[in-house]
Amino acid sequence: MGTPAGSASAPQDTRTGWYRLRLLTFYRLVLTSLLAVFYFFLRDSNPFGVQDHELFRSTLLVWLLFSLAAVVVTRLEQPAYRFQSLLQILADIGALALLTHATGGISSPLTILLVITIAVGALLLPGRMAYLFAAVASLALLFETGISLLALHNTDIGSVTRAGLMGLVLFATAALAHVLAIRLRDSEALATQRGIDIANLQQLNQYVIHQLQSGIMVVDGHGLVRLANEQARKLLGLKSTEGRLLSELSPALSSQVSRWHTNPALQSESIPADEANTGFTLRFARLDTAQGPGTLILLEDDTLLAQQSQQLKLASLGRMSASIAHEIRNPLGAISHAAQLLSESEQLNGGDKRLTEIINIHSLRVNEIIESVLQLSRRSASQPQDLILGEWLRLFHGEFIETEGADAARLMLEIEDDSLCIQSDPGHLRQVLGNLCKNALRHSPADAMVYLRVQASNTEAIRLEILDSGPGIEADVATHIFEPFFTTEKSGTGLGLYIARELCELNRAHISYHRRDEGGSCFRIEFAATHD
Structure with a gap:
């Protein structure tokens, strides 16, 4: 019938997680490629304010190679999703911290990229891991600021304050992204459950429709058959019906539908089926759908109706035969027994004995008729x-x-x-x-x-x-x-x-x-x- 929601939740979350991780790898590859293009082709203008070209160049190239490798391993889905997500986010934080240090520290425009990384990390691994990423990034910024202060690289004491404020921004980002991730997860779980419920309901409907002893056919406003169960195809002698015009499949049935549309009060006639000596009777109903009006056609097998009538008739005959057994069989037994005793009398002449034989013969015949009638009443239901x-x-x-x-x-x-x-x-x-x-x-x-x-x-x-x-x-x-x-x-x-x-x-x-x-x-x- 379908996969229960409980068993589908974890695989569905993993599928969504891998999809998000692939988006991250694509984003990282585009970002590192753009950084490399701007740095190497616009080096004279120094768009990023690079102060340590050796560190910037080495970090950027390693990060670009890491981006390419991440694309491959993410496609392979090996190693595990959680390990890959953790490794990639931490690698991005480390790479951005080094690039920030190479471009002037906390005042570098590349610092804002850490906010994006923390937000993405919180979506990939919500919960405590989001705050871990924010903590690592904040510590990395404070560490970088401390090194810059010690090295006296144009860094003042206000840089520490800015690093602390950026850390608060990162934690706030992690908190907001964590809340967003929870809502996204709940929405996805609800959508998944709704999808499973709809699939289960659709399967149930299909099962019920195809198990019906009556034929069911749905025709849209253009005369195309949208649904037909097995019994309908059997009565019409068809193998495939969906997506075909009703007028091509059964002109007689199409004519009946047209007549019903003209006069809904009109009663349909029985249409012969392809099987020997059988037919079916039609009933129609109007369907209003999002795609427009349609027609529901119910095909009742005449042989099935005859079979049901036959079972009712046999049930009535059974009640009648029970009355026969009580009202006729007992007196008949008495007559037969009396005739047998009379035939044993020594005072009877030949003519009288012949009369008793006639009584016995016809008593046996009536008894055979009663047995045959009772046989009908004891008839078991058909088990084909x-x-x-x-x-x-x-x-x-x-x-x-x-x-x-x-x-x-x-x-x-x-x-x-x-x-x-x-x-x-x-x-x-x-x-x-x-x-x-x-x-x-x-x-x-x-x-x-x-x-x-x-x-x-x-x-x-x-x-x-x-x-x-x-x-x-x-x-x-x-x-x-x-x-x-x-x-x-x-x-x-x-x-x-x-x-x-x-x-x-x-x-x-x-x-x-x-x-x-x-x-x-x-x-x-x-x-x-x-x-x-």
Whole structure:
């Protein structure tokens, strides 16, 4: 999410310190270069009032070489920052003290440069070190004044007073610079913390937006897409959107936005997406930003809404099935038990025994219907996983042959691409395929083959087809086969395909029936493709 402020403070201070130290080295290099130019090229006019040319020249050249070396080592950031800062400030104080002595002592115009050096030192190493620099510079001035007095170099007793006053100026400079350094440090720490907070908030916003199940898209006043989360790109079938015109990416969506701008009360229509049998519904909101007005587009996946509706429907069915279990199953058990006891009576003739058998048979059938309905109420919520379909089908094939005792030679796999990956609850998919495979084997001739075929469609969906060679289903009947309790068999409950459809919709898949041209049936399940 971002670097916490506590862990970022010290590195940030060091980065700022190195930056300031580099500025000091640049300032020192410019200063020494200018001093050298004025001294050597205007030597006849003696602009600095140099009295000891040998000392001035030697000190200036050494200070210039030190400035060049400081530029290099500061770039390398070796040795440590604190050591370099301390060494450079003390070196500057020493060099300026020598130059001051060579140019007439405390009355030299170069003395003012010590004030700048102390101020810079207080910014680089605030706190007690600032006062140390002021103390060293003051002592250097007093020492220089004392030497000048002893040597009687045109120095009077007033020079001591001026040196003392300059020392006070240096200490005042250190104090002011120390206060300024503290405020600068606090301001930098606050700015750093604000930057971290903003970065954390931005990352959090990005995470929330990209984890939303709804598509989010932001379009500016010029029609450029500024933001689009993964779900929006998925619904629109796009890989990259930022900085591109909405009219180029999706003309239909751009048209809807234009219509909404014209009439904000207008309700949008559902727009088909690129995935098979899916679409999305739009909602719009106006955004006012510093860059001008914009539009927030919310894309609701129709399949997700259908899935939520399906879960509500299953919950209602669960409550109904609980009532069925209480109101019907108990009386049914009593009827079945009474019929069984009656059938054991020795006084019944053949016709009466046949009637009791009919009662038992139909009691069992009603019980099967109740069990199927209760199975829906006990349905667990979908827990989709990424499944490599070819690999998963091979495992399913082995389990199905073993548990159902089917002939392995009759159930064949045709897998176009082993890398195709889907998202589905493996338990739900196993139940759907188990029911479809049992139906296909039951309705096909004893020597006919049943195929499980996997292939990618031209709409980027993945198709799983169950193909048999049975009689097929008539068109007028095929429209009702997924309805609950619809069956063409005397012993069927009419809930198998209905449950299969409910489970497919719960996993955002679509199941459909197609009659094969060569005869037989094809049940097709279409999944949205994912990337392994």
